[in-house]
Amino acid sequence: MLSLRRRAMIGGALSAMASILVGAFVLLSSIENNVLDRFDRALADRHSQLVVALSTTANDPTRLAERVYDPAYTTPYSGRYWQITSPDGQIFTSTSMFDAALKEPFGAPSTLTRRSIMGPAGEPIRAVYQKITLEDGSAWGVSVAESLAALTAERQQTRRSLLLAFVLVGLLGLAGAFLQTTTILHPLDKLRRDVAKRWEQDEDLTTADYPEEVAPLVDDINELLARNRDIIARARRQAADLAHALKTPTAILRNELALLAAQNHDMEASVEALDRVDAQLGRSLARMRAANSGAAANIRTDLSNSVARFTRLFTSMAERDGKTVRTSCAPSLSIRMDQQDIEEVIGNLLDNALKWCNSEISLTAQKWDEGVEILIEDDGPGIPEGQEREALKSGGRLDSSKPGTGLGLAIAIDLLQAYGAKLNLEKSAKLGGLAVRIFIPGKLRTVAPQKAAA
Amino acid sequence: MRILLAEDDTTLASQVKTLLTAEGRVVDVAQDGEEAGFLGSTEPYDMVILDLGLPIRDGISILKEWRAAGLDMPVLILTARDGWTDRVDGLDAGADDYMTKPFHMPELAARVRAMLRRKSGRTNPLFEKDGVAFDTRNAKVTLGGVPVDLTSQEVAVLSYLIHNAGRLISRTELSEHIYEYDGDRDSNTIAVFITRLRKKLGSDFIQTIRGRGYMVDAA
Numbered sequence: 001m002l003s004l005r006r007r008a009m010i011g012g013a014l015s016a017m018a019s020i021l022v023g024a025f026v027l028l029s030s031i032e033n034n035v036l037d038r039f040d041r042a043l044a045d046r047h048s049q050l051v052v053a054l055s056t057t058a059n060d061p062t063r064l065a066e067r068v069y070d071p072a073y074t075t076p077y078s079g080r081y082w083q084i085t086s087p088d089g090q091i092f093t094s095t096s097m098f099d100a101a102l103k104e105p106f107g108a109p110s111t112l113t114r115r116s117i118m119g120p121a122g123e124p125i126r127a128v129y130q131k132i133t134l135e136d137g138s139a140w141g142v143s144v145a146e147s148l149a150a151l152t153a154e155r156q157q158t159r160r161s162l163l164l165a166f167v168l169v170g171l172l173g174l175a176g177a178f179l180q181t182t183t184i185l186h187p188l189d190k191l192r193r194d195v196a197k198r199w200e201q202d203e204d205l206t207t208a209d210y211p212e213e214v215a216p217l218v219d220d221i222n223e224l225l226a227r228n229r230d231i232i233a234r235a236r237r238q239a240a241d242l243a244h245a246l247k248t249p250t251a252i253l254r255n256e257l258a259l260l261a262a263q264n265h266d267m268e269a270s271v272e273a274l275d276r277v278d279a280q281l282g283r284s285l286a287r288m289r290a291a292n293s294g295a296a297a298n299i300r301t302d303l304s305n306s307v308a309r310f311t312r313l314f315t316s317m318a319e320r321d322g323k324t325v326r327t328s329c330a331p332s333l334s335i336r337m338d339q340q341d342i343e344e345v346i347g348n349l350l351d352n353a354l355k356w357c358n359s360e361i362s363l364t365a366q367k368w369d370e371g372v373e374i375l376i377e378d379d380g381p382g383i384p385e386g387q388e389r390e391a392l393k394s395g396g397r398l399d400s401s402k403p404g405t406g407l408g409l410a411i412a413i414d415l416l417q418a419y420g421a422k423l424n425l426e427k428s429a430k431l432g433g434l435a436v437r438i439f440i441p442g443k444l445r446t447v448a449p450q451k452a453a454a
Numbered sequence: 455m456r457i458l459l460a461e462d463d464t465t466l467a468s469q470v471k472t473l474l475t476a477e478g479r480v481v482d483v484a485q486d487g488e489e490a491g492f493l494g495s496t497e498p499y500d501m502v503i504l505d506l507g508l509p510i511r512d513g514i515s516i517l518k519e520w521r522a523a524g525l526d527m528p529v530l531i532l533t534a535r536d537g538w539t540d541r542v543d544g545l546d547a548g549a550d551d552y553m554t555k556p557f558h559m560p561e562l563a564a565r566v567r568a569m570l571r572r573k574s575g576r577t578n579p580l581f582e583k584d585g586v587a588f589d590t591r592n593a594k595v596t597l598g599g600v601p602v603d604l605t606s607q608e609v610a611v612l613s614y615l616i617h618n619a620g621r622l623i624s625r626t627e628l629s630e631h632i633y634e635y636d637g638d639r640d641s642n643t644i645a646v647f648i649t650r651l652r653k654k655l656g657s658d659f660i661q662t663i664r665g666r667g668y669m670v671d672a673a
Binding site: 240243244246247248250251252254255256258278282285289309310312313316339340343344346347348 | 463465466469473507533534535536537538539541542545546554555556557558559560
């Protein structure tokens, strides 16, 4: 869809262009009419001068040239002409006409008649004609004419000046439209920035910070943000309630079966069925948790703090088994991932590492330009080459000698995928066992979380 | 050894209580957070098994309150919440161990024993002195290799003295750790239990410091 900025700019440019075109047309027409009027008035004045001169020289029209002195009338094809037609049809012209004559209008009208015709030099001219009757009753055809070249040049000059002015006005209009668009869209830009910033900080937007036109949208966004957080919290609570509601009875059942087994009843099949129920329950609840990831909430988590929390937990867990945990994380390192989700990932992977290591596990977290990398390594047997794919499968267990559901890695992958993050299995260069390399992008790239498995 | 079990499911609570009682522990059950908080703050428990999803008050807030008040009894969290964040939150709040439901009873029993042993600073589950052997794993007692039959209250008295071996235990303290909350706490009966234990285990095993209490020498 066309952006608001582009729409406003195109709209502004089109309206500015239309105004300029209409303005230019009206102004040009008016100026040209004025120029022609002025030209015609000057022509009429010269016609009057000629008539006055004629009235004193009617008995000898050849002297007329002396009475209407204008150097332009004496220069051949100068562009300024006069012509007299005597009652007997004899034609007297200015020297500028050379040997040509102007054609008189049809009917030789006695009112002042203006025409645009071709002149003696083949140039367009403007001519004024009137049949004049002198006091002695004689009727004379009186014409004056002037080349339109000067008028045309003046018109072109005016057009050029006006065009330049309108181009400037147009540019100013465009700049104005841009400024106006920016001013109008500023609250929307601010809204976008605020949504991104405050979403991360899990805060609401302040409606009073926005113009009244945008305020309802801000209210809606606040409501949407709250609903989003609420949905995630509710889904998690429901999963926790379900876990509590199901796990306590299965714990009771397990204890009853153990009691009966102690009394020499054969409970093997029942225990095995209960094991299956427990495993399925664990898997489904884990999937539910992955499906309810906080990816949609766009939350930032202090990774350094989470690493410190796990360092405390796993150090004490490892000490009981005589193992060592080393962690290294840059201070104030944060990631775009919900705390519960990243802790579920780190917890599962560290737990796996501790389970399989001989004596040492390590966690390193560092920031790159594009995001954050977490590397979890151990000095255990690792995964045989070519079997990484099998290990990455949900519930895939390459070795059943240690207790576990085989779900930890699968849960971690599901959660990471919801955030567009990646997980790779490698051989640890530092410790020789398995290395799990996670990359969490800095910019949000959410993908739809996987649906809970049936 | 007296244990507070905070668990709202009565059947599960009863199963756990049966298990722990069979090992010579005395167990008080609190069925909601409020009762658990009160009992933990007022009674001298040797350890607590705490469910997090308790009615009225959440287990984590109770635990934080205990720790803030300086109560340092070992706490084992037993919960259906198996997320790592809950686990770290629980341990950060001051829990000593964390178990998720469903669980295996023998594992719970083993963790309880390990925590009680750690509390008393002992590493060996078997206590042996003057021919008397006490196995903290199953509360079985032998004298010169011959099993000795003890009542549950005798086991409770002996277990507390052995877990605190080398320390003088007053009659009041002993009664606080071998009777349930609503049990009849007649401290005179303590003398009866001690007399019976001496008959069964030899007169020198438990020393009486007149007017002050009893003591089992450290192994």
